Amino acid sequence: xxxxxxxxxxxxxxxxxxxxxxxxxxxxxxxxxxxxxxxxxxxxxxxxxxxxxxxxxxxxxxxxxxxxxxxxxxxxxxxxxxxxxxxxxxxxxxxxxxxxxxxxxxxxxxxxxxxxxxxxxxxxxxxxxxxxxxxxxxxxxxxxxxxxxxxxxxxxxxxxxxxxxxxxxxxxxxxxxxxxxxxxxxxxxxxxxxxxxxxxxxxxxxxxxxxxxxxxxxxxxxxxxxxxxxxxxxxxxxxxxxxxxxxxxxxxxxxxxxxxxxxxxxxxxxxxxxxxxxxxxxxxxxxxxxxxxxxxxxxxxxxxxxxxxxxxxxxxxxxxxxxxxxxxxxxxxxxxxxxxxxxxxxxxxxxxxxxxxxx
Numbered sequence: 110x111x112x113x114x115x116x117x118x119x120x121x122x123x124x125x126x127x128x129x130x131x132x133x134x135x136x137x138x139x140x141x142x143x144x145x146x147x148x149x150x151x152x153x154x155x156x157x158x159x160x161x162x163x164x165x166x167x168x169x170x171x172x173x174x175x176x177x178x179x180x181x182x183x184x185x186x187x188x189x190x191x192x193x194x195x196x197x198x199x200x201x202x203x204x205x206x207x208x209x210x211x212x213x214x215x216x217x218x219x220x221x222x223x224x225x226x227x228x229x230x231x232x233x234x235x236x237x238x239x240x241x242x243x244x245x246x247x248x249x250x251x252x253x254x255x256x257x258x259x260x261x262x263x264x265x266x267x268x269x270x271x272x273x274x275x276x277x278x279x280x281x282x283x284x285x286x287x288x289x290x291x292x293x294x295x296x297x298x299x300x301x302x303x304x305x306x307x308x309x310x311x312x313x314x315x316x317x318x319x320x321x322x323x324x325x326x327x328x329x330x331x332x333x334x335x336x337x338x339x340x341x342x343x344x345x346x347x348x349x350x351x352x353x354x355x356x357x358x359x360x361x362x363x364x365x366x367x368x369x370x371x372x373x374x375x376x377x378x379x380x381x382x383x384x385x386x387x388x389x390x391x392x393x394x395x396x397x398x399x400x401x402x403x404x405x406x407x408x409x410x411x412x413x414x415x416x417x418x419x420x421x422x423x424x425x426x427x428x429x430x431x432x433x434x435x436x437x438x439x440x441x442x443x444x445x446x447x448x449x450x451x452x453x454x455x456x457x458x459x460x461x462x463x464x465x466x467x468x
Contacts, residue, residue: 140254140262143405145291146428146448147248149441151237160224160233160247167236169221169245171200173214173273178207196273198242205243205273215279217245217271223281224249224269226324230331231267239442243274246449251283253335257345258411262288265338267331268449281327282450283334285341289406292424295341295461296454297334345420347468349411353419357467361416362387362396364463365423365456395430396422416464423460427453 152167164170178193196206196214224233224247231249238245247269254264264286271279283297351357363370366387373382374389387393399422400407412418428448447453 140264140288141291142289143291145235145286146441146445147235147237147246150239150438150445151235151246151248153235154233157232159228160221161218163224163233163236163247164218164221167238169217169236169238169242171198171242172216172218173197173205173242174199175212175214178210203241205241206275208275212275214273215271217242217273219279220245220247220269220271223324223327227327227331230328234266237445239446240274244270244272244276246270251331251334253338254288255339255342257287257342257417258349258409260289261406261409261412263294263342263345264288265334267334270449281323285338287406287421287424289409290404290421290425290428292405292421292428293448293454293457294345294420294424295458296448296450344465344468345417348417348420348464349415351416351467353414353416357416358419359387361419361423361460361463361467362393365460366390366392367459368452392423392426392430395426399425416467420460420464424457427457 154163154166158166161170173196176195176197178190178195179187180190182188190207192210193207194210194212195204196208196212197204224231227249231251233247233249235248236245237247249267249269251265251267254262256262266284266286267281268284269279269281270277285294285297286292287294369390369392370385370387372385374385375381376383396419398404400418404418404422404425406421407413407418412421430444444453448457
C-alpha cells in the first residue's frame, strides 16, 4: 500500500476537465449533482403523482395472466404441458415465464397500489422495467434527508420490486443515497414483519393477500426508517472526523473485498499461484483515482483526506464503475441488480461496517 492512495489532493468534485457542474436538469430538482444509475434505465417521475399515474407514465399499466403452457407436437398441433403454466403479458401476449402449474403471479401493479396507499408518506421518483417487464422496480423518497458535512446531503429511499420471471417475489427494501454523487451508501433490510420474509434482497411477500396486509404496516416501518436515518447520519459524520491513513485504507479495503482477496492469483511470470493482494484488484486503482481526481464531492471539507472520503470512493466505484465509452443498457441493468441485493450492495455494507468500526 502506498501513501499516494491517501494524499490530500483536490479532486474534480462536480466537474470534469474544468467544464463545470455535471448537473442534469430533471435530476437537479431532486438534489442530484450527477445522473443516478436508475435514471439511465427507468422513467424519472418529475411530478408528485399517485402510484397508478406513475406506472401509467412509465408504460407499466398492464397485467399478466396465467395461461396453459403449450408446446408443439409432431403433427403440428399445440400440446398442453400439464405440469407447467405460462405467465403472459395481456397487452402483447408475450410469455415471460413458465413455472409450475401451481404458481400464482402477483401483479407488478401491486407496487402502484402500495404507493397509492402511502400517498403523503412518500414521493415517487422512478419506475423501472427490466427485460420487457420480467422484473419491475419503483423508487420513492420517504421524505427524510440530512447533511453529513455542509452541502453534502443524503436521502433515504423505499424501493419496491416484483418479478414475472421467477427471480423474486414481491418485496421492499430501503437504501441511503448521497446526492453529490448518487452513490448508494447502504442497503437496509433488517426490519421485522410477520407478513414478510427477509434475505439479501429485502423483505418479500409471496401472495397478493400478504401485499395488502403489509401495506397497512408499512407506514409504521417508514416512520422507523425516518428515525433510524438520523442515527445513520451521525455515524457518517463521525467518519468525516477521522483522518485517512494508509493503514486504515488497507484495513477497510481488505474487509470490503475479502471475498475477492480470498481467491489466489496465478503469477504471470512464475506461473505459480500466490496470495491475491489489494494492488491486484482493479477496484484498488479506481478507488485511488476517485480519491484524487474523479471523486464526486471529494473536495468538500470533511470528505477529502478522511475515512468518509474513502467510504465514498468505494461507494462511487460500486455504484458507477465501468468504462463509460463501453456502457450499455444490459451492463447498467446488471450493475443495478448488483446494487439491489447483489455483490455490490454486500460490498458497500461491508465497507460501511468496516469504516464505522474505526470510530
